[in-house]
Amino acid sequence: MNTPADRIELFSYWRSSAAYRVRIGLNLKGLEHQITPVHLVRDGGQQHSEGYAALNPQELVPTLVHGDLVLHQSMAILEYLDEVFPEPPLLPDDxxxxxxxxxxxxxxxxxxxxxxxxxxxxxxxxxxxxxxxxxxxxxxxxxxxxxxxxxxxxxxxxxxxxxxxxxxxxxxxxxxxxxxxxxxxxxxxxxxxxxxxxxxxxxxxxxxxxxxxxxxxxxxxx
Amino acid sequence: MNTPADRIELFSYWRSSAAYRVRIGLNLKGLEHQITPVHLVRDGGQQHSEGYAALNPQELVPTLVHGDLVLHQSMAILEYLDEVFPEPPLLPDDxxxxxxxxxxxxxxxxxxxxxxxxxxxxxxxxxxxxxxxxxxxxxxxxxxxxxxxxxxxxxxxxxxxxxxxxxxxxxxxxxxxxxxxxxxxxxxxxxxxxxxxxxxxxxxxxxxxxxxxxxxxxxxxx
The missing domain is CATH 1.20.1050.10 (Glutathione S-transferase Yfyf (Class Pi); Chain A, domain 2)
Incomplete structure (x- = not known):
């Protein structure tokens, strides 16, 4: 559905429920995406690494990268996906x-x-x-x-x-x-x-x- | 701006920051509204009264009543106000x-x-x-x-x-x-x-x- 220019990468942790929400949304929309695991415990928490903190200053998962855009907060990400890829909708029409x-x-x-x-x-x-x-x-x-x-x-x-x-x-x-x-x-x-x-x-x-x-x-x- | 049929009532507590958010939104939109105080400490917390819990089963403020509609959660309320009363917008257009x-x-x-x-x-x-x-x-x-x-x-x-x-x-x-x-x-x-x-x-x-x-x-x- 999405083109290569629209590459989607989700920084996720298997057990994070905020990341789990976005995984569901991506799947419901049928959007191809790459999942990059961020281990929340290993290495003192990989979300606190300099590289990840530059991407997400809250040092939390998930982060969604769509093309050049870096998005935070699971619900903001889901609303964004719903606006940019409207089918099937995640919100009612009233x-x-x-x-x-x-x-x-x-x-x-x-x-x-x-x-x-x-x-x-x-x-x-x-x-x-x-x-x-x-x-x-x-x-x-x-x-x-x-x-x-x-x-x-x-x-x-x-x-x-x-x-x-x-x-x-x-x-x-x-x-x-x-x-x-x-x-x-x-x-x-x-x-x-x-x-x-x-x-x-x-x-x-x-x-x-x-x-x-x-x-x-x-x-x-x- | 809003008509009598569109009567707006906000259940609020002066120091609740979630209620404060919605008060700002109502004022930015220039919407006439009635504020009904819910004292979060007095009477063991008026938000736990049977009457208020029927309106908001989470027993939290704010609750916004718009006509026949009962709305919960400050950010959901602000998004609703932005959709129903679009000017001035609370969200950018992109x-x-x-x-x-x-x-x-x-x-x-x-x-x-x-x-x-x-x-x-x-x-x-x-x-x-x-x-x-x-x-x-x-x-x-x-x-x-x-x-x-x-x-x-x-x-x-x-x-x-x-x-x-x-x-x-x-x-x-x-x-x-x-x-x-x-x-x-x-x-x-x-x-x-x-x-x-x-x-x-x-x-x-x-x-x-x-x-x-x-x-x-x-x-x-x-």
């Missing part, structure tokens, strides 16, 4: 629908995931000496708070379909699926969230989501 | 520019502010008994990490102008200004961030930003 999808995506990307990512866990262990069990309690706590709200928002809306919004995947699904991967990793009880689980299952049945799974990445540690 | 503005906004809204908001501080004090000085160290730490990256991104780009992107305010400025208010509240040294400070000053010289300041809200505790 303003209220787009607001709903963005709000669901941001529930995960702003209020849930940032509290649980690697650098936060490292702060707790290295600076505050918080024991692992308490760090994991923290992680589960914020996931549950976020999932409680998301389940309710999905159950109570007629706009919820096979996916978070209607019957085609959107930005919200790109955020939900990686977050459920994280939840399973931390043994969050998903019993109270039947709608999240049902949508996750519907997503992962699609090849675009399946190919983006952490366990299907070249840099997966197994 | 896809790379929009991606840059969204990434700067998300640097604040996804990676910085969520780590420092009230519910996180309450978790530290109530569940982990973290002393106030350490809680404030945490807050300053994440602001400095975020500001280091944002200053560099702004200094290194030719797209930075009087404001974060060019010479008119965007979504990025709506996020930056409330975050600098928070930084001052927590005595973050802003010396290393001359560009952030310069842009903040340019913003606050505009009546739309000035009227949105926490200290200019009806519910300001002074």
């Amino acid at each position: 303003a209220p629908g787009r607001a709903r999808v963005r709000a669901l995506a941001q529930l995960v990307a702003c209020d849930l995931h940032p509290l649980n990512n690697l650098r936060v866990m490292q702060f707790f262990s290295d600076t505050w000496n918080v024991p692992q069990t308490e760090r994991e309690d923290w992680t589960r706590h914020w996931m549950q708070v976020g999932f409680d709200a998301m389940e309710r928002l999905l159950v109570e809306s007629v706009d919820t379909g096979r996916f978070c919004h209607g019957d085609t995947p959107t930005l919200a699904d790109c955020c939900l699926v990686p977050q459920l991967f994280n939840a399973r990793r931390f043994n969050v009880d998903l019993g109270p969230y039947p709608t999240l689980v049902r949508i996750d299952e519907a997503c992962l049945a699609l090849p675009a989501f399946d190919a983006a799974r952490p366990e299907n990445q070249v840099d997966c540690a197994g | 896809a790379p520019g929009r991606a840059r503005v969204r990434a700067l906004a998300q640097l604040v809204a996804c990676d910085l502010h969520p780590l420092n908001n009230l519910r996180v501080m309450q978790f530290f004090s109530d569940t982990w008994n973290v002393p106030q000085t350490e809680r404030e160290d945490w807050t300053r730490h994440w602001m400095q990490v975020g500001f280091d990256a944002m200053e560099r991104l702004l200094v290194e780009s030719v797209d930075t102008g009087r404001f974060c992107h060019g010479d008119t305010p965007t979504l990025a400025d709506c996020c930056l200004v409330p975050q600098l208010f928070n930084a001052r509240r927590f005595n973050v040294d802003l010396g290393p961030y001359p560009t952030l400070v310069r842009i903040d000053e340019a913003c606050l010289a505009l009546p739309a930003f000035d009227a949105a300041r926490p200290e200019n809200q009806v519910d300001c505790a002074g």
Whole structure:
């Protein structure tokens, strides 16, 4: 679909849920791309290397390079992809629908995931000496708070379909699926969230989501 | 500008930086609106009341009601306002520019502010008994990490102008200004961030930003 001049390179880490979101988006759009792994732990964290920090001063993944353009922030990247490669769309065509999808995506990307990512866990262990069990309690706590709200928002809306919004995947699904991967990793009880689980299952049945799974990445540690 | 059928009501708290973002956006668009204060501490937190939780299951501010529509998440709300009331625009008209503005906004809204908001501080004090000085160290730490990256991104780009992107305010400025208010509240040294400070000053010289300041809200505790 994209031409050689439009070369797309994604700096990714197999287990990063922000990178996972963009992998899903690239696959849904059918865009050929190269994945360059950035190991977030090895070498003191390759995201802190001088070369990568020049590309992304936040020293976080993902970074997407499209031609000469360097893009940061998973949701900004997904919106960009949706504008430049509009088919199939990741956002509905009405303003209220787009607001709903963005709000669901941001529930995960702003209020849930940032509290649980690697650098936060490292702060707790290295600076505050918080024991692992308490760090994991923290992680589960914020996931549950976020999932409680998301389940309710999905159950109570007629706009919820096979996916978070209607019957085609959107930005919200790109955020939900990686977050459920994280939840399973931390043994969050998903019993109270039947709608999240049902949508996750519907997503992962699609090849675009399946190919983006952490366990299907070249840099997966197994 | 908006008609009575388009009545806009913002559920806000004077010191919430997410609500502050939306207040700026409403003012920049010149949209008449009613502000309904939600006190985040009083009554055990009015955002946890049954009535408000029905409106916003995340039990967070802001919530924007526009006619029959209930909208959550500050950035989703700002994007909605920009689509429905396009003038003046909060996003540039080119896809790379929009991606840059969204990434700067998300640097604040996804990676910085969520780590420092009230519910996180309450978790530290109530569940982990973290002393106030350490809680404030945490807050300053994440602001400095975020500001280091944002200053560099702004200094290194030719797209930075009087404001974060060019010479008119965007979504990025709506996020930056409330975050600098928070930084001052927590005595973050802003010396290393001359560009952030310069842009903040340019913003606050505009009546739309000035009227949105926490200290200019009806519910300001002074």
